[in-house]
Amino acid sequence: MTPLPDGLIVVAKRDCPTCQLVEPLLADIERQAGPLTVYSQDDPAFAAGVRGAQYDSTLEHSFRLKTEFVPTLIRVENGEEVERTYGWHREDWQRLTGIQGLGDDLPVMRPGCGSKTLEPGFAEKLELQFGDTHLHAREIETDADDLIEACYERGWSDGLPVVPPTPERVLRMLRGTDRDPAEEIGLVPPDLAPCTVEKVAINAVMAGCKPEYMPVVLAALEAALTEEFGLHGLLCTTMFAGPMIIVNGPVAKSIGMNSGGNALGQGNRANATIGRALQLIVRNVGGGRPGEIDRATLGTPGKYTFCFAEAEDSEWLPLAEERGVPSGNSAVTLFAGEGVQGIVDQKSRTPESLAKSFALALRAVDHPKMAMAGDAVLVVSPEHSRVFIEAGWTKARLLEELEQLLQFPGEEMVAGAGGIAEGLPEQYRDKTIPKFRPGGLLIVRAGGTAGLFSAVIAGWAASGPVGSSPVTREVKV
Amino acid sequence: MTQTSVMLDPTGELSPAVRARLARPESLAGKTVGLLDISKPRGDVFLDRIEERLTEMEVTVKRYRKPTFTRVAPTELKQQIAGEVDLVVEGLAD
Numbered sequence: 001m002t003p004l005p006d007g008l009i010v011v012a013k014r015d016c017p018t019c020q021l022v023e024p025l026l027a028d029i030e031r032q033a034g035p036l037t038v039y040s041q042d043d044p045a046f047a048a049g050v051r052g053a054q055y056d057s058t059l060e061h062s063f064r065l066k067t068e069f070v071p072t073l074i075r076v077e078n079g080e081e082v083e084r085t086y087g088w089h090r091e092d093w094q095r096l097t098g099i100q101g102l103g104d105d106l107p108v109m110r111p112g113c114g115s116k117t118l119e120p121g122f123a124e125k126l127e128l129q130f131g132d133t134h135l136h137a138r139e140i141e142t143d144a145d146d147l148i149e150a151c152y153e154r155g156w157s158d159g160l161p162v163v164p165p166t167p168e169r170v171l172r173m174l175r176g177t178d179r180d181p182a183e184e185i186g187l188v189p190p191d192l193a194p195c196t197v198e199k200v201a202i203n204a205v206m207a208g209c210k211p212e213y214m215p216v217v218l219a220a221l222e223a224a225l226t227e228e229f230g231l232h233g234l235l236c237t238t239m240f241a242g243p244m245i246i247v248n249g250p251v252a253k254s255i256g257m258n259s260g261g262n263a264l265g266q267g268n269r270a271n272a273t274i275g276r277a278l279q280l281i282v283r284n285v286g287g288g289r290p291g292e293i294d295r296a297t298l299g300t301p302g303k304y305t306f307c308f309a310e311a312e313d314s315e316w317l318p319l320a321e322e323r324g325v326p327s328g329n330s331a332v333t334l335f336a337g338e339g340v341q342g343i344v345d346q347k348s349r350t351p352e353s354l355a356k357s358f359a360l361a362l363r364a365v366d367h368p369k370m371a372m373a374g375d376a377v378l379v380v381s382p383e384h385s386r387v388f389i390e391a392g393w394t395k396a397r398l399l400e401e402l403e404q405l406l407q408f409p410g411e412e413m414v415a416g417a418g419g420i421a422e423g424l425p426e427q428y429r430d431k432t433i434p435k436f437r438p439g440g441l442l443i444v445r446a447g448g449t450a451g452l453f454s455a456v457i458a459g460w461a462a463s464g465p466v467g468s469s470p471v472t473r474e475v476k477v
Numbered sequence: 478m479t480q481t482s483v484m485l486d487p488t489g490e491l492s493p494a495v496r497a498r499l500a501r502p503e504s505l506a507g508k509t510v511g512l513l514d515i516s517k518p519r520g521d522v523f524l525d526r527i528e529e530r531l532t533e534m535e536v537t538v539k540r541y542r543k544p545t546f547t548r549v550a551p552t553e554l555k556q557q558i559a560g561e562v563d564l565v566v567e568g569l570a571d
Contacts, residue, residue, distance in 0.1 A: 137487075137490075138485070138486040138490050139484075140486050141482070142481070143481055143482075144482070147482055150484070156487055156488070164484050166483065166484055166485070167485055188489070191489050193491060194489075199489075280487070286489065
């Protein structure tokens with residue numbers, strides 16, 4: 001970069017009436033106030049009589065001078081900027097140029113216009129060309145007239161259209177985090193390919209994320225890449241599950257996530273695209289694709305995207321807090337989730353009755369005769385949670401009661417019992433069997449305010465140390 | 478007019494940026510080969526000879542024809558070919 005020219009600098013554009021107002025003064029300024037450089041953003045003929053006039057066709061000078069408005073007048077001494085003013089303020093222009101009486105016949109003040117460098121689409125292009133942000137991902141050149149189709153052809157899509165990851169869009173996405181684009185988050189299975197913040201941003205663009213979702217996507221990926229979560233096994237399994245994200249804390253509201261009506265369904269951009277971004281990272285960075293390493297027999301629609309926020313209630317401890325995140329902080333909890341099984345109970349008005357309904361429904365996880373295989377998330381709707389809260393049951397109390405209710409005599413559970421070959425080994429016949437391993441049942445509150453319905457989200461049948469355990473990570477905003 | 482666009486690679490960059498052609502089969506034994514006549518004059522002469530040679534090698538041959546060389550093949554025809562053969566030989570010129 002060339003050092004700043006000493007003297008005065010004016011950045012202007014023909015399109016701006018205030019720049020046209022000051023244009024006749026520029027020759028006088030050059031004559032009376034010494035060296036003057038004029039950068040015109042749009043017209044090579046602007047200030048044609050001034051020796052130091054230049055057409056800033058690439059806008060490089062305007063960008064490097066961090067020009068926000070035109071006209072901008074800057075005084076430079078010994079290569080350093082000492083003062084600048086925007087628009088036309090007669091007093092300022094007279095002081096900066098040292099010319100008494102400059103523009104005395106002009107109005108005292110006229111506001112300027114926006115610099116061309118800040119017009120939509122320009123800022124990112126200029127930053128990529130002349131700025132300090134350096135992207136490292138390989139550039140893929142294509143002559144395709146439809147970039148969405150080009151993404152499909154390259155196998156980058158989960159089946160739905162993706163937003164083409166142009167450098168400008170990726171740069172905008174990176175503005176959503178302070179983290180260095182080159183920072184490595186971890187190795188994504190199955191290829192164990194290193195995933196940088198930049199690769200996360202590329203896939204977040206494709207998923208349709210807004211930049212402000214980046215901290216949540218990054219936390220979700222960090223959680224997914226932990227040893228305990230066991231992403232490799234999860235994505236290889238013939239079973240149904242995929243990574244599901246539960247968001248807690250203030251970030252859920254600030255990025256507009258849905259924890260209310262249809263929280264587990266479609267229609268909210270943050271819910272939809274954060275979950276999808278994680279799955280696209282698995283697909284594209286990790287190389288985990290169905291039919292290849294992903295051997296799911298049936299899969300689940302949640303493998304497109306599965307992400308929602310908890311409808312936190314002051315009476316019930318939020319999931320992240322239960323799992324050790326300080327109150328007021330945001331966090332994601334990753335869970336290897338299958339599908340959503342509804343629990344319809346419109347008649348229970350006591351916590352005892354409703355807990356028994358929940359236990360009956362939870363018994364069906366994996367198979368009613370299997371135990372300590374899959375974890376489960378119980379999603380309690382506001383109307384159902386009210387039954388417990390009004391009776392003074394905390395979330396922890398409900399969990400305890402459910403653990404009691406979910407103990408079954410081994411003789412019902414062993415293979416062959418009830419005329420069903422599936423079941424536990426014979427050695428459990430005389431034992432009492434808990435349905436879930438310790439810590440294997442999570443409770444969250446979500447959903448619309450009308451409806452006495454809750455839901456079971458079954459976990460992967462290989463839950464726990466053998467496969468996948470739920471993992472909570474704070475979101476660094 | 479086509480314009481070159483740039484996208485940033487979302488993958489782990491473990492395979493070449495320029496996509497490789499599908500691997501050629503090691504042998505034609507047991508394969509079914511489709512011969513697509515694009516309806517250019519005398520394309521059939523070339524394809525008849527290919528069919529003769531393949532049949533001598535005991536390769537199963539199926540013949541297809543585009544309605545006109547001026548248009549891309551109709552979707553039904555492409556789907557039919559994809560469903561019936563392992564490989565396709567396409568005559569591209571006079």
